[in-house]
Amino acid sequence: MLKDFIKQIYPSIKTKQCLVTFCSTFAVALALILVIAKNTSVKASVSNSAPMSALENEVENDGFEEETIISEEEAERHPIPHDGKYTIEVKSGDTLLNILTDMGVEYKHANDLFVSIRKVFDPRDLRIGQKIEIETATIDGSYVVKSLASTLKTGQHLNVTINDDNTYSARVDKDELIEEVKTVYGQINGTVSASMHNNGVPSRIVANFIHIFSAGVDFRRDIKKGDTYEIMYKNYLLPDGSIAKNGNIIYASITLGKNKMELYRFKDAGGNVDYYTSKGAAIKKNLLSRRPMAHQSSRISSHFGRRRHPIYKDIRTHWGVDYPAPKGSAIYAAGDGVVEVAQYRSGYGNYIRIRHNGEYSTAYGHMNGYARGVRAGTRVKKGQTIGYVGSTGRSTGPHLHYEVIRNGQRVNPLTIKATAANNLTGKNLTNFKHQVSKIDETRKNMLADVQKSEKLAQEQTAQSEKVN
Numbered sequence: 001m002l003k004d005f006i007k008q009i010y011p012s013i014k015t016k017q018c019l020v021t022f023c024s025t026f027a028v029a030l031a032l033i034l035v036i037a038k039n040t041s042v043k044a045s046v047s048n049s050a051p052m053s054a055l056e057n058e059v060e061n062d063g064f065e066e067e068t069i070i071s072e073e074e075a076e077r078h079p080i081p082h083d084g085k086y087t088i089e090v091k092s093g094d095t096l097l098n099i100l101t102d103m104g105v106e107y108k109h110a111n112d113l114f115v116s117i118r119k120v121f122d123p124r125d126l127r128i129g130q131k132i133e134i135e136t137a138t139i140d141g142s143y144v145v146k147s148l149a150s151t152l153k154t155g156q157h158l159n160v161t162i163n164d165d166n167t168y169s170a171r172v173d174k175d176e177l178i179e180e181v182k183t184v185y186g187q188i189n190g191t192v193s194a195s196m197h198n199n200g201v202p203s204r205i206v207a208n209f210i211h212i213f214s215a216g217v218d219f220r221r222d223i224k225k226g227d228t229y230e231i232m233y234k235n236y237l238l239p240d241g242s243i244a245k246n247g248n249i250i251y252a253s254i255t256l257g258k259n260k261m262e263l264y265r266f267k268d269a270g271g272n273v274d275y276y277t278s279k280g281a282a283i284k285k286n287l288l289s290r291r292p293m294a295h296q297s298s299r300i301s302s303h304f305g306r307r308r309h310p311i312y313k314d315i316r317t318h319w320g321v322d323y324p325a326p327k328g329s330a331i332y333a334a335g336d337g338v339v340e341v342a343q344y345r346s347g348y349g350n351y352i353r354i355r356h357n358g359e360y361s362t363a364y365g366h367m368n369g370y371a372r373g374v375r376a377g378t379r380v381k382k383g384q385t386i387g388y389v390g391s392t393g394r395s396t397g398p399h400l401h402y403e404v405i406r407n408g409q410r411v412n413p414l415t416i417k418a419t420a421a422n423n424l425t426g427k428n429l430t431n432f433k434h435q436v437s438k439i440d441e442t443r444k445n446m447l448a449d450v451q452k453s454e455k456l457a458q459e460q461t462a463q464s465e466k467v468n
């Protein structure tokens with residue numbers, strides 16, 4: 001740094017080796033004077049008094065900047081308020097207030113800014129590493145923030161500006177996301193997920209693909225080398241073209257040997273989203289064939305049908321199956337669905353009913369309690385814990401009372417072939433078929449485009465080979 005300085009003042013010094021010693025001594029002395037002079041100037045500007053000396057003027061004219069005199073660590077410990085633009089990176093333990101006051105912004109102004117931001121974004125949610133652009137200015141003798149901007153998360157930006165009356169306006173601007181439809185296809189070589197990852201399919205899409213086919217494909221046993229897949233899904237892009245998030249799979253197919261399975265996403269008139277075959281048939285979602293609970297044993301304390309009631313001592317129909325189990329052991333949802341009822345019902349005690357589709361529901365009684373977050377309206381997955389075994393209601397000991405309801409009738413859980421499929425009919429089917437033809441046309445065009453560009457690439461390769 002010193003060398004540069006000397007070079008600046010004495011460009012000829014390089015050639016005059018003998019003068020080096022003398023000159024550097026001189027330069028050190030000069031630099032020391034400058035340091036002292038500079039400190040005086042800072043003090044002077046803070047107190048807003050004392051006219052500048054001739055030497056200071058010279059220093060300013062030399063363009064000798066503070067940064068070259070005060071070490072970085074020194075500057076960090078004692079920042080000098082300086083109008084300008086700063087990019088601050090949030091570090092562990094930082095708060096918005098201490099970032100601002102460390103910059104030299106008065107607490108009152110920093111707090112005004114904090115309060116305005118809090119209306120649109122909780123400043124405690126700053127992430128370590130998050131960058132904040134801050135422009136400062138001296139207004140009416142106070143060192144204040146003129147504007148502040150920061151990207152909160154992908155596509156969301158915090159913008160704060162100072163108003164004429166020195167108050168602040170904060171808002172969160174969202175980038176408008178652009179929808180993109182993407183089609184990928186490929187061969188399976190090894191596992192489905194590895195093959196797809198190698199082909200650039202995002203993890204979220206891979207997971208969705210496996211989920212929507214899981215009722216029909218055993219991904220561990222059914223897949224052979226050379227089987228193929230095709231996925232059409234949505235991406236949401238930021239204005240710069242980068243992907244903000246992946247959307248849903250619109251269409252997916254998997255071809256196992258000669259057997260091709262295709263699924264189309266469809267939202268029915270009731271707002272339920274599911275995947276259907278091209279004919280509008282729902283993929284079959286079986287209810288759990290084993291008992292829907294963690295405790296698996298062969299014991300059944302009471303079967304479905306007419307029996308002598310253990311409490312009333314008369315002959316009544318028992319509308320479910322009783323599985324004895326230790327109090328507190330987990331009860332599972334027998335299939336994907338929506339919790340319709342989760343409340344105490346006299347004889348049943350704590351009771352849950354899940355609607356799986358238009359045909360099937362299942363019910364669970366005498367529960368000790370419900371799993372966290374499970375209430376009426378909750379969407380549950382097959383095998384998810386919904387509650388715990390107990391002995392509430394009219395019960396003689398801890399057990400799960402389990403019912404299967406088909407088209408409103410309670411049926412024997414042990415004898416049903418619970419293929420709970422909900423096929424599309426009527427207006428839903430008409431709308432669905434319309435959508436299928438649109439999707440198929442888009443797919444055809446996209447595939448044709450891909451094939452065209454592949455052919456073009458092949459021709460170009462052939463051409464260049466000829467030339468060579």
Ligand SMILES: [Zn+2]
Nearest residue numbers: 320321322401
């Ligand atoms: Zn029972």
